[in-house]
Amino acid sequence: MITLYTFGPAFGLPDASPFVIKAQMLLKLAGLPFTEKRGGLRGAPKGKLPFIDDEGARVADSTFIRLHIENRHGFDFDAGLSREQRAQAWALEKLLEDHLYWLAVSDRWMNDANFYKGPVRFFDAAPAILRPLIIPLVRRKVRRDLAGQGLGRHSEAERAELAQRAVAALADILGDKPFVMGNTPCGADATAFAFITAGLCPLFESATRTAMEARPNLIAYRDRMMARYYPEAG
Numbered sequence: 001m002i003t004l005y006t007f008g009p010a011f012g013l014p015d016a017s018p019f020v021i022k023a024q025m026l027l028k029l030a031g032l033p034f035t036e037k038r039g040g041l042r043g044a045p046k047g048k049l050p051f052i053d054d055e056g057a058r059v060a061d062s063t064f065i066r067l068h069i070e071n072r073h074g075f076d077f078d079a080g081l082s083r084e085q086r087a088q089a090w091a092l093e094k095l096l097e098d099h100l101y102w103l104a105v106s107d108r109w110m111n112d113a114n115f116y117k118g119p120v121r122f123f124d125a126a127p128a129i130l131r132p133l134i135i136p137l138v139r140r141k142v143r144r145d146l147a148g149q150g151l152g153r154h155s156e157a158e159r160a161e162l163a164q165r166a167v168a169a170l171a172d173i174l175g176d177k178p179f180v181m182g183n184t185p186c187g188a189d190a191t192a193f194a195f196i197t198a199g200l201c202p203l204f205e206s207a208t209r210t211a212m213e214a215r216p217n218l219i220a221y222r223d224r225m226m227a228r229y230y231p232e233a234g
């Protein structure tokens with residue numbers, strides 16, 4: 001049995017992290033039974049979640065979890081896609097993971113109103129007396145990460161422009177298809193669902209959310225994927 005290490009449901013989402021939601025979706029798409037365990041960040045092989053333990057094989061990072069499922073369990077997420085479609089699906093996925101994700105980090109962690117509605121909860125387990133010290137330290141680290149990645153160097157208006165373009169690309173690629181690449185789900189649907197669901201989270205104000213709310217196909221996609229893959233949430 002596979003164990004998936006998660007943060008746990010938060011903010012009305014299946015998990016606080018879109019990468020954990022993606023990993024849940026990959027396991028569901030592959031039809032592999034799994035259990036979830038929270039609180040494994042300290043023992044995470046790469047210091048981040050998600051990671052899985054598959055009968056003793058520990059695999060960190062959602063993309064390597066996908067490759068592990070493909071190699072060890074012989075499941076091809078993109079079966080039925082042409083080479084060109086596989087490439088497009090991969091490119092879309094990485095747009096979300098390596099670009100839109102950092103906009104979400106900025107929205108959730110750097111915007112005070114969002115931070116105090118959301119990520120501040122991550123510190124609930126810390127002793128109350130230490131929180132005023134730890135919280136600014138961690139937020140400073142996130143600010144440095146954002147500057148290192150690059151998106152943290154842009155103005156809010158510039159980030160909003162990038163969010164609008166990324167969301168437009170995502171919505172236009174999905175179009176009126178049931179899944180991102182056609183009539184059957186593929187690997188990129190795990191990522192697309194994760195990031196659309198996280199982006200539409202009503203708790204946080206963001207340019208990403210505003211742009212997504214203006215695209216009915218993204219809302220409908222989120223709703224039907226949620227009903228199909230997370231029926232217990234309905």
Ligand SMILES: N[C@@H](CCC(=O)N[C@@H](CS)C(=O)NCC(=O)O)C(=O)O
Binds near residue numbers: 017048063
């Ligand atoms: N490339 C990784 C990204 C995972 C990731 O960024 N996880 C974040 C949460 S969204 C994390 O665990 N952060 C904890 C930390 O940096 O301390 C993947 O695809 O799994």
